[in-house]
Amino acid sequence: xxxxxxxxxxxxxxxxxxxxxxxxxxxxxxxxxxxxxxxxxxxxxxxxxxxxxxxxxxxxxxxxxxxxxxxxxxxxxxxxxxxxxxxxxxxxxxxxxxxxxxxxxxxxxxxxxxxxxxxxxxxxxxxxxxxxxxxxxxxxxxxxxxxxxxxxxxxxxxxxxxxxxxxxxxxxxxxxxxxxxxxxxxxxxxxxxxxxxxxxxxxxxxxxxxxxxxxxxxxxxxxxxxxxxxxxxxxxxxxxxxxxxxxxxxxxxxxxxxxxxxxxxxxxxxxxxxxxxxxxxxxxxxxxxxxxxxxxxxxxxxxxxxxxxxxxxxxxxxxxxxxxxxxxxxxxxxxxxxxxxxxxxxxxxxxxxxxxxxxxxxxxxxxxxxxxxxxxxxxxxxxxxx
Amino acid sequence: xxxxxxxxxxxxxxxxxxxxxxxxxxxxxxxxxxxxxxxxxxxxxxxxxxxxxxxxxxxxxxxxxxxxxxxxxxxxxxxxxxxxxxxxxxxxxxxxxxxxxxxxxxxxxxxxxxxxxxxxxxxxxxxxxxxxxxxxxxxxxxxxxxxxxxxxxxxxxxxxxxxxxxxxxxxxxxxxxxxxxxxxxxxxxxxxxxxxxxxxxxxxxxxxxxxxxxxxxxxxxxxxxxxxxxxxxxxxxxxxxxxxxxxxxxxxxxxxxxxxxxxxxxxxxxxxxxxxxxxxxxxxxxxxxxxxxxxxxxxxxxxxxxxxxxxxxxxxxxxxxxxxxxxxxxxxxxxxxxxxxxxxxxxxxxxxxxxxxxxxxxxxxxxxxxxxxxxxxxxxxxx
Numbered sequence: 001x002x003x004x005x006x007x008x009x010x011x012x013x014x015x016x017x018x019x020x021x022x023x024x025x026x027x028x029x030x031x032x033x034x035x036x037x038x039x040x041x042x043x044x045x046x047x048x049x050x051x052x053x054x055x056x057x058x059x060x061x062x063x064x065x066x067x068x069x070x071x072x073x074x075x076x077x078x079x080x081x082x083x084x085x086x087x088x089x090x091x092x093x094x095x096x097x098x099x100x101x102x103x104x105x106x107x108x109x110x111x112x113x114x115x116x117x118x119x120x121x122x123x124x125x126x127x128x129x130x131x132x133x134x135x136x137x138x139x140x141x142x143x144x145x146x147x148x149x150x151x152x153x154x155x156x157x158x159x160x161x162x163x164x165x166x167x168x169x170x171x172x173x174x175x176x177x178x179x180x181x182x183x184x185x186x187x188x189x190x191x192x193x194x195x196x197x198x199x200x201x202x203x204x205x206x207x208x209x210x211x212x213x214x215x216x217x218x219x220x221x222x223x224x225x226x227x228x229x230x231x232x233x234x235x236x237x238x239x240x241x242x243x244x245x246x247x248x249x250x251x252x253x254x255x256x257x258x259x260x261x262x263x264x265x266x267x268x269x270x271x272x273x274x275x276x277x278x279x280x281x282x283x284x285x286x287x288x289x290x291x292x293x294x295x296x297x298x299x300x301x302x303x304x305x306x307x308x309x310x311x312x313x314x315x316x317x318x319x320x321x322x323x324x325x326x327x328x329x330x331x332x333x334x335x336x337x338x339x340x341x342x343x344x345x346x347x348x349x350x351x352x353x354x355x356x357x358x359x360x361x362x363x364x365x366x367x368x369x370x371x372x373x374x375x376x377x378x379x380x381x382x383x384x385x386x
Numbered sequence: 387x388x389x390x391x392x393x394x395x396x397x398x399x400x401x402x403x404x405x406x407x408x409x410x411x412x413x414x415x416x417x418x419x420x421x422x423x424x425x426x427x428x429x430x431x432x433x434x435x436x437x438x439x440x441x442x443x444x445x446x447x448x449x450x451x452x453x454x455x456x457x458x459x460x461x462x463x464x465x466x467x468x469x470x471x472x473x474x475x476x477x478x479x480x481x482x483x484x485x486x487x488x489x490x491x492x493x494x495x496x497x498x499x500x501x502x503x504x505x506x507x508x509x510x511x512x513x514x515x516x517x518x519x520x521x522x523x524x525x526x527x528x529x530x531x532x533x534x535x536x537x538x539x540x541x542x543x544x545x546x547x548x549x550x551x552x553x554x555x556x557x558x559x560x561x562x563x564x565x566x567x568x569x570x571x572x573x574x575x576x577x578x579x580x581x582x583x584x585x586x587x588x589x590x591x592x593x594x595x596x597x598x599x600x601x602x603x604x605x606x607x608x609x610x611x612x613x614x615x616x617x618x619x620x621x622x623x624x625x626x627x628x629x630x631x632x633x634x635x636x637x638x639x640x641x642x643x644x645x646x647x648x649x650x651x652x653x654x655x656x657x658x659x660x661x662x663x664x665x666x667x668x669x670x671x672x673x674x675x676x677x678x679x680x681x682x683x684x685x686x687x688x689x690x691x692x693x694x695x696x697x698x699x700x701x702x703x704x705x706x707x708x709x710x711x712x713x714x715x716x717x718x719x720x721x722x723x724x725x726x727x728x729x730x731x732x733x734x735x736x737x738x739x740x741x742x743x744x745x746x747x748x749x750x751x752x753x754x755x756x757x758x759x760x761x762x763x764x765x766x767x768x769x
Contacts, residue, residue: 307528313484314532317412317438380531 005319006365010205010297010358011154011182012323016248017207023251024209027244035241036232045243052250059257060199060216061190068215068236069246073181073202074104075227076215079237080177080198081108083223084146085118088175091222092143093118096136096174098160099341100129101150104200105179106337109148123149128290129158129342136165137172146175151183151194155338155354156289157298159187166195175221181205185256186264186296197221201253203245207358208252212245263359267296270366271357275299277370282377288339288352297357302339302348306380311353314376320369323354412436413536413581414529416521417475417483419468422540424475424601425592426583430538431479438534439476439483441469442525444492444516445614475601486528488520495519497614497627504624504653505632507676508751511568511720512612514767518571526576538581541565542589543762545577553577555704555762560588567720570755570765571702621654628653634681638665641674641686649683652676658691658747672747692744698754698766701737705763715757718748718768724757737766 007015016024027048033041035049053064060067070076085095095109099122112118121139123131131149140147147169152159162178169176177198180189185206191199198221201214217223217236229238279285284304303311308324315322324336335349355369413435415427431437469485476483496515503510521539529537542558543566553574557564565585572580584592615623624633633651640646646665649655659673663685674691675684701707708731715724716739728740739754748754748768755765 307487309484309487310528310531313440313486316482317532379533380528383527383531 003319004365004368005321006361006369007321008355008357008361008369009321009323010361011157011295011354011356013204013210014185014207014358015360016209017252017255019255020207020209020248020251024244024248027247031243033243035243036230045241049241049243049246052246055250055254056201056214059189059253061192062216063219065234066216066219068217068233069241069249070213070215070227070237071211071239071242072213073102073179073200073205074213075237076200076202076213077102077104077177077179077181078108079215079226080200080217080223081105081146081148082112082226083217084175084177084198084221085112085116086226087222087224088145089116092141092145094121094141094144095119095146095148096121096123096139096144097148098123098125098131098150100125100153100155100338101148102154102179102181105148105150125341127342128293129153129156129338130290130293131160131165133161133164133168137168140169140172140174144172144174146177148177148179151178151180151187151199152295152298153289153338154182155336155352156300156342157182157294157356158289159183159293159295162196163194166197169197170195175223182295184253186260186267188260189257191216191218198223203249203252206252206256208249209245212242212249214249264296267357267359270361270363271297271299274355274357274366274370274373278373281374285377288342288344295356297361299355299357301353301355302344303351303353303377304348305384306351306377308351308353310380311351311377314380315373318372318376320355320372320376322373323356324352410434410436411535412438412533413538414438414440414525414532414534415481416525416537416539417441417472418540419465419471420540421596421601422542422584422592424472424540425587425595426538426540426581427475427481428479428595428599428601429583430581431481435536437476437479437481438532439472439481440486440525440529441472441483442492442520443485443487444489444520445497446489486525488524491524492516492520492614501624501627503751504620505628507652507678509656509749510751511753512614513568514571514753517568522569522572522576522580526579530579536579536581538583540584541569541582542585543569543582544585545580545582552705556585557757557760557762558582558585563589566757566762567717567753567755567765570704570753570762571700572704573702574704577704624653636681636683638663638683638685639677639680640671641684641690646671646685652678652681652683655683657749688746691746693741693746693748694744695738695740696748696754697732697736697738697769699734699736699769701731701735701764701766703731703756703764707731714763716765717755717757718745719752729756735766736769 031044033045035042035045053067056067057064095118097105097109109120113120123135123139125131149160149162149165151162166176175197178196179200181200181202184201197218199216203212204210225236227237232238286302288300288302312322312324335346336352339349339352413430415437417423417439427437427439473483496512499515500510500512526537542560542563544556546554548554555566557566633653635648635650637645638647638649655673657673660670663671665671669687671685672688672691674686677684711728711730713728716727717724726742730738732738750768752768753765754768756763
């Protein structure tokens with residue numbers, strides 16, 4: 001098979017869609033106005049971000065007033081959680097979340113716990129990383145003020161039953177937040193159907209540029225902004241808006257949710273082919289996360305007898321961009337907290353492989369990856385024994 | 387030995403690099419960010435290899451150099467600056483660059499034996515252990531596993547395939563820089579897949595090349611310290627890492643049996659050491675032995691340091707073990723000159739080394755390396 005370069009790391013980030021870039025271009029060039037200015041430059045920029053807000057609101061089935069644009073998914077999670085905690089600190093100081101959240105959530109609740117006197121309960125997860133609604137019900141106490149459960153997991157792709165969790169929280173009078181960063185381009189985001197009070201999204205996960213996110217806060221949710229200043233974004237997130245990025249996000253979310261089911265079906269078929277090929281050709285490889293309740297383009301594995309970093313390196317050399325489940329900054333290897341939480345051993349938690357497909361992948365590319373991945377694993381294993 | 391004019395660097399035939407024209411073969415270059423490995427990568431790129439730069443992350447100890455700007459503590463090896471220099475060089479030649487984490491094998495195969503050796507009265511050379519295990523076993527296997535035909539490093543040594551079909555290891559052409567000593571443990575299987583491009587050049591030629599190619603590191607100082615001991619103070623490192631109570635004060639005893647005082651712990655002394663004993667005596671006193679069983683430091687006059695015969699272990703013979711005693715030359719430590727010796731192979735990868743001229747301070751734990759003129763024949767660790 002001819003050598004190519006295939007990008008299979010869409011959970012990390014995606015390419016800007018050509019139509020998105022086209023929509024953004026005026027705001028990177030001539031239309032440089034500050035949307036908060038009174039003059040016509042400002043007015044045109046203001047109209048552009050309000051159009052984007054309506055595009056997002058249409059997908060979320062909410063009022064544009066409930067949408068704030070932020071700098072990234074992490075910022076949205078921070079604003080959401082800290083905002084509820086601060087607003088309800090007199091009512092109670094108990095937070096509920098899961099051990100498999102993104103660090104944007106985990107580090108935020110940890111700081112609330114260590115610095116501000118809050119208490120955190122981490123829900124149990126099963127071997128697929130799924131939370132049970134019963135466990136949420138059992139964890140809620142009179143002083144519980146917030147439940148935060150991610151929509152879909154970045155490392156293992158598992159989708160949580162957030163509509164059911166949200167319904168329970170509503171019944172019990174507890175605010176419910178979901179980190180929907182990974183789900184953003186693929187799963188239904190109707191906040192009423194999902195019973196969500198706060199939601200975080202990140203544009204670059206669905207073909208918008210980096211540096212722009214969304215925070216949804218349902219009207220009348222007890223919440224206060226921790227980004228104070230000039231009162232932009234209805235006072236929810238002060239700071240001059242990233243106009244071009246916001247315009248891009250608006251265009252991108254609309255594109256992502258047009259023909260969503262058909263695109264997901266195509267992604268699932270390609271993903272299942274890739275997973276099948278790898279499991280069939282290589283011993284000592286396990287799929288991680290839920291086999292069916294998972295993001296459509298998401299495949300994740302634990303690969304035995306291979307160093308995760310060598311595997312990624314080898315795949316890159318042969319033309320497949322992949323990632324590992326474990327955080328790997330400046331060469332330090334730490335076991336994945338997600339894999340540890342679903343019962344993996346330390347060694348397993350350090351040998352994750354994640355292949356995430358996107359709409360811009362072709363069947364030919366997936367066939368190439370299905371041939372390359374087994375070959376690279378087997379060659380590394382051949383020399384690993386001494 | 388003819389030297390290679392630097393202007394001919396693009397012509398691989400001048401370099402006698404083993405064993406054949408590159409033809410786009412893949413080579414993993416172990417990068418340190420320093421000038422030697424950078425020039426090695428550059429040369430291989432110019433010669434037509436597909437170069438992949440890899441920097442090893444070997445140690446993340448708590449003891450390190452504090453970066454004054456960021457407060458970040460890092461070690462002498464793989465500092466952010468070194469990583470950036472290596473990455474920049476790879477960028478310039480269009481080569482991929484990766485950091486490869488080998489902290490676990492490094493701790494097991496290098497740092498722990500280093501501490502253990504000191505606690506057993508030896509003076510280890512950790513580079514020997516690292517080269518035998520981490521660099522030329524783990525990294526070589528990784529390179530092969532990545533589909534590379536070769537692993538290259540910036541060592542000053544040469545590998546040449548002889549008419550006898552064997553790979554021969556020679557000193558680097560620059561006598562000041564020769565590093566064949568730390569490579570004595572290489573085997574035929576390993577040498578077949580190793581390239582040492584700068585071994586065919588002198589250090590001034592390497593620096594000149596770096597300058598010609600506009601590399602920013604042409605004037606970097608040499609790094610000589612043990613890479614995982616950032617402060618350069620191995621005593622402090624041992625105090626911190628040895629098990630509690632493992633290092634104890636004990637008696638200083640003269641070879642004539644007289645008790646002369648107290649030492650602070652055997653690992654803090656080196657054979658042949660004269661200063662820092664703090665004992666007034668009518669003639670200069672040297673550390674001549676460490677009696678591990680009695681936790682005693684044995685001192686005596688210079689004559690008592692003389693050794694006529696010594697045994698070595700973990701012996702490697704690059705061209706195969708000889709049938710009986712051989713009359714060759716040996717180095718008893720890294721920068722020592724070669725001296726005549728008779729080396730007699732013993733069972734169990736050992737050998738007995740006899741010096742026709744007795745040697746001073748033959749130190750257990752150090753490498754004893756065999757030579758025949760410019761060729762390194764192997765070596766072992768002094769028991």
